[in-house]
Amino acid sequence: MTHTPHPGHLAIVGLGPGMRDLMAPRAIQVIQESDLVIGYRVYLEQISDLLTDKEIHVSELTHEVERATLAVQSAHAGRRVCIVSSGDAGIYGMAGLVLDLFSHSSDTDTITEPSVEVVPGISALNAAAALLGAPLMHDFAAISLSDLLTPWATIAKRLAAVAEADFVVVLYNPSSRKRQWQLGEAQRLLLVHRAETTPVGLVRNAYREGQKVQLTTLSHLLEHDVDMFTTVVIGNSCTRIQQARMITPRGYESRA
């Protein structure tokens, strides 16, 4: 059995929304200290200036298991590996898959066990909220409308539950070329408990080229372009638009 002289390091890093000045300095440092950086093409292009002396592994968007497996294997081989996600790798990101594979790959040879670090980042919900005003001042729920790995019945039940309990709702993966009807169904479920005039914020490409921030209402939601780069924020019963900003009050007793 061979021992590598120094154990590897496995870092799972969120790059934030895209603009460098919203990326945590710790994320930059971890990337700089890595010798192998793994990620989807678009994310690696964002940080290309940090990668000049690195080995990089570029993969396509859907090849998450391939990326995660390579990261785990390389860390076990003693390398300093960084796997990058946009936003926060800990929110609908790569962290779960990588840590799951890592936990199953570990052996009892603790001398060479790699160290592991998740570096948090500014996620789509933080970014969208900042651009819209202050919609997340009160309780909120994040729901992905992607039914690739989750039965639609589970998603529908969640939408109904948070609609009735008056949560602000943040929709991830609201729509894509192949998934079109889910957003309309979400709208229908929310309208059972929420007014047609409920404010809705749409943020596309937050803090990136092509950024677009729109305000609409729940009844007009489907009249807007919503795609996989869009985060949808639906207000609670107290959320209002003031001077083109979406604001949710921090309490209910102040509603009077």
Add this chain to the structure above:
Amino acid sequence: MTHTPHPGHLAIVGLGPGMRDLMAPRAIQVIQESDLVIGYRVYLEQISDLLTDKEIHVSELTHEVERATLAVQSAHAGRRVCIVSSGDAGIYGMAGLVLDLFSHSSDTDTITEPSVEVVPGISALNAAAALLGAPLMHDFAAISLSDLLTPWATIAKRLAAVAEADFVVVLYNPSSRKRQWQLGEAQRLLLVHRAETTPVGLVRNAYREGQKVQLTTLSHLLEHDVDMFTTVVIGNSCTRIQQARMITPRGYESRA
């Protein structure tokens, strides 16, 4: 009527969890470009090295309206003002109060209307998730247990709703010296729909001095110290502990 030669700037800035290397560079830049910085004492101490040539206004934790009013008035007077929060000012933070006061304070004199910016930050939920592993890989709800401004009945209804709909749950303000019973009541409501063995993560002072990360189960939650510096993350029905990390799978169909 007098016109100030240049309009003011009003920035609402989240400092992140505390460690400088998790604060966005944009936050540092905005603070450096301000001439008045307003915040709670502990937050200003965190960034004291950035404040050497600034006017600062230190206030106590509960004086949010005073802080927000001063920020708005000073921006209208043509100053570059920055009001700081810990975490993300857009998640249960100061952004809503400041923007609300600002929208009511504006007059029609658009020449001197200050510009406004919310700088997002890494919030308690992002930080806690990173330290626990990957608990937020699937739909989650953030709920504050503080019933100072929200009737407990509203909070209880939300806890029951997200428990039944199998959300991961992040509790903000879980307990304080004056609010003790709410966490036990939350536990009781969650246990109606969730197993006693459901993994729970407790993160106190994330990325700050005195950081403490603990894993427990829903039935043992009350045996741990939980205070206003603690974020509580309760898993969904699929969340598991693997090698001392809390991991929520990204889908349901992979459960087999």
